[in-house]
Every structure is written in structure tokens, then in C-alpha cells.
Amino acid sequence: MELNKINKLVHYNVVSRLSKETTKDNTLEVGMVCDGYLMRIENLTPSNFFNSASEDTITKIKLNALREQRRILRELIDTDEVSEGTALKLREAINYDEMVIVDSMT
Structure with a gap:
């Protein structure tokens, strides 16, 4: 695929x-x-x-870092090491950071 x-x-x-x-x-x-x-x-x-x-190396590194943050957050949620409230706030922060990066590319 x-x-x-x-x-x-x-x-x-x-x-x-x-x-x-x-x-x-x-x-x-x-x-x-x-x-x-x-x-x-x-x-x-x-x-x-x-x-x-279409994008420089720094932007790739930032996007990969956000992807890794999401992966780690999923692990923390799956193992109940982080509360739902904290997870929501972290997701919001990660999504905001990604939106800023994506907006800067357009």
C-alpha cells in the first residue's frame, strides 16, 4: 500500500x-x-x-517531534499514566503547535 x-x-x-x-x-x-x-x-x-x-529540514524535525509527542502521549494514556484532563491539554498544545507549523508552510 x-x-x-x-x-x-x-x-x-x-x-x-x-x-x-x-x-x-x-x-x-x-x-x-x-x-x-x-x-x-x-x-x-x-x-x-x-x-x-517545499519545506526545510527544521520544519521536518519539528513535525517529527510532534508526531513523537503524540505517540508518547498515546502510550501514557494507554497505561493510565496521565489523566484525561491532562491528556486533553497536551493534545491541544500539540495540535496548536502543529497548526502554527503547517500555517507557516502555506
């Missing part, structure tokens, strides 16, 4: 999972995150992400 299709599949599954976990207390936040994922599906294609002509 090519990387572009895998990216789309991952983003679709993330949005689907987040939608299932929506409650009356987090509807707005989950909606914002889902919107961000759906808008980025096309922006995270291999040609956009790995093309050194």
Missing part, C-alpha cells in the same frame, strides 16, 4: 475513533481535532511532507 493511502487510512481511523469518544463535555474539542485531521489529509502526502523543496 502506498504511503499516501496509509496516511489517509490512519487519519480516517483517528477521526472515527475520536468521534466515538465524543461526549457532551468534549464535543467542541473533538470536533476541532477531527476537522484538523480531515483538513490535513491532503497536506500530509509524501510529496508534501518529504519534498525538501
Whole structure:
């Protein structure tokens, strides 16, 4: 399976999972995150992400660092080492940082 299709599949599954976990207390936040994922599906294609002509090395490192932060946060959530409230705040911070980076590229 090519990387572009895998990216789309991952983003679709993330949005689907987040939608299932929506409650009356987090509807707005989950909606914002889902919107961000759906808008980025096309922006995270291999040609956009790995093309050194379209972004510099520092930006790649920053995006990879955010991806790693998400991975570690998922591990902490899975092992109940972080509360839901803390996880939500961390996700918001990571998403904000990513939006700033993506906006700077456009």
C-alpha cells in the first residue's frame, strides 16, 4: 500500500475513533481535532511532507517531534499514566503547535 493511502487510512481511523469518544463535555474539542485531521489529509502526502523543496529540514524535525509527542502521549494514556484532563491539554498544545507549523508552510 502506498504511503499516501496509509496516511489517509490512519487519519480516517483517528477521526472515527475520536468521534466515538465524543461526549457532551468534549464535543467542541473533538470536533476541532477531527476537522484538523480531515483538513490535513491532503497536506500530509509524501510529496508534501518529504519534498525538501517545499519545506526545510527544521520544519521536518519539528513535525517529527510532534508526531513523537503524540505517540508518547498515546502510550501514557494507554497505561493510565496521565489523566484525561491532562491528556486533553497536551493534545491541544500539540495540535496548536502543529497548526502554527503547517500555517507557516502555506
